[in-house]
Amino acid sequence: MLFKKMLPSALLMTMLPIxxxxxATATSVSTPDPQSVIATPATAHVASNDxxxxxxxxxxxxxxxxxxxxxxNAPAPKRRGMDSPFSSPxxxxxxxxxxxxxxxxxxxxxxxxxPLEKALACTxxxxxxxxxxxxMYGWINPSMNLSSSSFTNYPxxxxxxxxxxxxxxxxxxxxxxxxxxxTDHIDWGFxxxxxxxxxxxxxxxxxxxxxxxxxHPAPNQPLNGKIYGNDPMIAYVDLYIPWVAQGMVIxxxxxxxxxxIEAQFSPNxxxxxxxxxxxxxxxxxxGVITTTxxxxxxxxxxxxxxxxxSAIWDKTSRLSAQACVxxxxxxxxxxxxxxxxxxxxxSQTYNNLQEFVxxxxxxxxxxxxxxxxxxxxxxxxxxxxxxxxxxxxPVGEPGxxxxxxxxxxxxxxxxxxxxxxxxxxxxxxxxxxxRNEFYNDQQGQRTGFATRYSSHTIGMTHWVTPDLEIRPExxxxxxxxxxxxxxxxxxYQVTALLDAIxxx
Numbered sequence: 001m002l003f004k005k006m007l008p009s010a011l012l013m014t015m016l017p018i019x020x021x022x023x024a025t026a027t028s029v030s031t032p033d034p035q036s037v038i039a040t041p042a043t044a045h046v047a048s049n050d051x052x053x054x055x056x057x058x059x060x061x062x063x064x065x066x067x068x069x070x071x072x073n074a075p076a077p078k079r080r081g082m083d084s085p086f087s088s089p090x091x092x093x094x095x096x097x098x099x100x101x102x103x104x105x106x107x108x109x110x111x112x113x114x115p116l117e118k119a120l121a122c123t124x125x126x127x128x129x130x131x132x133x134x135x136m137y138g139w140i141n142p143s144m145n146l147s148s149s150s151f152t153n154y155p156x157x158x159x160x161x162x163x164x165x166x167x168x169x170x171x172x173x174x175x176x177x178x179x180x181x182x183t184d185h186i187d188w189g190f191x192x193x194x195x196x197x198x199x200x201x202x203x204x205x206x207x208x209x210x211x212x213x214x215x216h217p218a219p220n221q222p223l224n225g226k227i228y229g230n231d232p233m234i235a236y237v238d239l240y241i242p243w244v245a246q247g248m249v250i251x252x253x254x255x256x257x258x259x260x261i262e263a264q265f266s267p268n269x270x271x272x273x274x275x276x277x278x279x280x281x282x283x284x285x286x287g288v289i290t291t292t293x294x295x296x297x298x299x300x301x302x303x304x305x306x307x308x309x310s311a312i313w314d315k316t317s318r319l320s321a322q323a324c325v326x327x328x329x330x331x332x333x334x335x336x337x338x339x340x341x342x343x344x345x346x347s348q349t350y351n352n353l354q355e356f357v358x359x360x361x362x363x364x365x366x367x368x369x370x371x372x373x374x375x376x377x378x379x380x381x382x383x384x385x386x387x388x389x390x391x392x393x394p395v396g397e398p399g400x401x402x403x404x405x406x407x408x409x410x411x412x413x414x415x416x417x418x419x420x421x422x423x424x425x426x427x428x429x430x431x432x433x434x435r436n437e438f439y440n441d442q443q444g445q446r447t448g449f450a451t452r453y454s455s456h457t458i459g460m461t462h463w464v465t466p467d468l469e470i471r472p473e474x475x476x477x478x479x480x481x482x483x484x485x486x487x488x489x490x491x492y493q494v495t496a497l498l499d500a501i502x503x504x
Contacts, residue, residue: 048115051122058122062115067465080106080181080246081296082332085363089463090431091423092268096335096361097371098291098326099258100301101238102177102191105247105293109177111135112466116504133179138172141197141266143499149486152222155447156455156475157279158199159272159497160222162486167228168499169197169266178240180247186240191255193234195264200229203264203283205254206350206387207311208232214389222487233264233284246293255289257282257308258301258324259339259357261371261421270423270433271459272473272499277417277439280446281377282308282341282353289322299326301339308342309351316350316387335361347381348390348413354378367425378414382445383407394444395488396451398481402488405444413445429463449484453477469501 046053048062081104084094088110098104114137120126129136147153147162154160158168171193178189195203201223204213209232213225221227236253262269262278287305294300303322306312324339341355357375364370383392397405419437426432435457444450459473478492479485485493 048118055119059115059119062118066467077108078181079108085332090425096328100251100255100289101249101291105180108181114503134176136174139501139503140170141168141501143168145495145497148494151487154222155276155279157274167197169195169199171195178238180240183242189238191234191236194232196230200231203231203233205284205309205311206316207314248292250290252288254284254286257285259341261373266501270421272471272497275419275437276453277419286312297328308353318344318346318352320344333363348379348385350387369423371421374418376416378412381410382413394450395448396482413443415446416440431461434458449482451479451481451484453479467503471499473497
């Protein structure tokens with residue numbers, strides 16, 4: 001138990017100085033002493049492709065090499081369509097938003113070759129992976145926060161436990177990205193992610209390792225379930241058919257819900273914490289979806305899935321329709337992404353959402369862009385929920401003492417939200433993001449409190465090296481109709497946070 005408590009602190013404290021050490025090493029490598037240009041074997045640096053060295057030596061060399069300045073004259077990979085609208089880094093992605101696929105059709109694989117893959121390149125496994133375009137990488141992500149709340153930060157996510165260091169997520173990924181730039185042959189791919197950490201509380205799907213969350217009551221913790229858990233949260237296969245319109249990808253399995261600006265994975269976000277809007281909507285779906293590029297401006301997505309956050313074999317699953325379309329202007333300065341994330345005619349089970357989303361992106365310049373997302377979501381007949389983990393009454397409602405509100409009314413139980421991100425590139429290794437949000441949980445079905453919220457967040461991402469990110473953040477939020485913070489004790493919350501993401 002003591003080891004588990006100390007591990008996140010040790011990881012975070014180790015990551016903070018590691019960048020300076022790597023940078024210092026890189027500087028000494030790039031500017032050698034003229035008197036020691038011919039290094040002796042004892043002082044020579046091992047290269048990541050030196051197959052005579054051991055695995056750990058090659059891994060250390062890969063981190064050291066990544067800290068070197070990138071070649072500004074390196075040729076850009078071939079792509080089909082418009083240029084990338086942004087730079088990544090410092091932004092988490094170089095492309096306009098499109099859910100359900102690793103990259104928009106016509107965009108090459110933009111994943112970096114991280115140190116693990118470089119260190120494996122000399123092995124039989126590594127050579128086989130290269131020959132078959134299979135990638136293996138991941139990251140480790142601890143955080144720390146200071147909060148005006150003492151028991152819970154919720155609905156702030158994922159840093160729900162206040163005033164502590166947390167081990168948010170360790171993610172392992174293995175994937176093959178289909179080549180959608182070419183148009184002369186069918187290609188295939190797959191994607192598997194396994195997540196361990198505190199963040200499993202939010203990502204877990206009913207029927208997929210969900211016992212560790214749903215069957216472990218924790219009355220002294222902000223959230224039920226084991227404190228740290230595991231979620232094999234992404235598992236799908238892709239088939240790319242180039243001859244349908246300008247290319248179609250068929251995806252089957254468990255995939256991320258399509259429309260959000262934010263994502264479950266730490267490196268894919270502009271900020272450390274999530275908006276309330278994101279905290280309480282859908283996380284993953286299990287089903288089949290097609291993504292079809294009609295032309296370089298229009299992409300259509302159609303699919304069916306088993307309901308939000310329910311496995312298709314679980315009794316809470318309900319067959320649901322999904323439809324989205326993405327439009328990008330010819331100037332590449334605007335993007336619209338309306339989406340029916342899920343729709344069916346069934347009453348509430350586990351998280352049987354009906355969700356309608358619109359995202360608008362605008363690029364002011366290559367260094368400044370804005371993203372705005374608005375949605376209306378609801379469940380039907382919350383008081384008739386069939387899943388025993390579901391509440392039939394809100395925790396707090398205006399006019400009633402805490403915990404004494406009546407049952408939800410039958411019919412639609414709605415919530416509305418809008419969030420805006422303003423993202424600014426300061427230089428190639430630093431960006432600032434400002435997020436403002438308004439959320440109305442009309443009956444308290446989503447957060448547990450029937451109240452309106454606002455949240456205001458500013459944060460920075462600093463890339464120490466291409467393998468290490470540091471993200472400080474400050475956030476203020478308020479509940480207007482009921483004291484929804486710290487478990488129903490306060491109407492506002494102030495938090496300061498810091499995390500680190502070490503890619504491997």
